[in-house]
Amino acid sequence: MFDELFKLVAGESGEQIINNPQVPNEQNDAAIETTTNSIFDGLKSQVAGGNGADVLSLLGGQSGIQGNPLVGGLTANVTNSLMDKLGIDSPAAKQIAAALVPVIISKLVSRTNDPNDNGFDINSIFGSLTGGKSDQFNLGGLLGGSQNKGQQEQSPDLSSIFNILSGK
Numbered sequence: 001m002f003d004e005l006f007k008l009v010a011g012e013s014g015e016q017i018i019n020n021p022q023v024p025n026e027q028n029d030a031a032i033e034t035t036t037n038s039i040f041d042g043l044k045s046q047v048a049g050g051n052g053a054d055v056l057s058l059l060g061g062q063s064g065i066q067g068n069p070l071v072g073g074l075t076a077n078v079t080n081s082l083m084d085k086l087g088i089d090s091p092a093a094k095q096i097a098a099a100l101v102p103v104i105i106s107k108l109v110s111r112t113n114d115p116n117d118n119g120f121d122i123n124s125i126f127g128s129l130t131g132g133k134s135d136q137f138n139l140g141g142l143l144g145g146s147q148n149k150g151q152q153e154q155s156p157d158l159s160s161i162f163n164i165l166s167g168k
Contacts, residue, residue, distance in 0.1 A: 001128035004119045006036045008107055009100075016100045022092035031086055031096075038081040039104060042074040044129045055129070058105070060122055061113045065102050075101040 010032050017023050017031045046055050051070070057063040058070050065071050078097035082088045088096070112120045 001125050002040055005040055009036045009104055012103050016096045022088060027086055034081045034085050035078050038078040039074055042077040046070060047129045059109055059112050059125060061109050065106050071102055071105055
């Protein structure tokens with residue numbers, strides 16, 4: 001999942017990173033990698049922190065992106081990482097993150113819910129975010145989608161699933 005996310009960020013970062021005079025050209029790759037890591041780590045920490053249902057709802061297309069507190073948190077993570085790791089000033093880092101993160105999440109949601117796109121599916125995303133703990137569940141089936149990718153239909157209690165995923 002990380003490699004696919006990296007490709008997604010790289011493909012969408014032209015204006016915000018590559019052509020941005022606030023990001024020196026020699027830092028373009030590092031800025032793309034930092035953005036990718038921040039998004040991935042932010043999603044991973046949300047699942048580990050017990051907010052797996054919110055992540056599932058977001059990535060499954062069940063909740064909106066605009067004004068979503070999860071997207072806001074990811075935007076803040078990217079902002080802080082760009083400032084801390086690359087020394088990009090606060091206004092520029094905020095502008096980059098505010099413009100890029102919602103687009104990345106929107107594309108991620110769209111690709112995750114596209115049955116013809118094998119790059120992302122909800123089960124493999126959660127497998128990556130949980131270190132494989134979620135592999136026993138058909139999370140796509142919980143969304144009512146066609147993302148079961150050959151897994152058996154199971155209908156465990158949603159809170160039980162996310163307690164397992166967050167290590168509780």
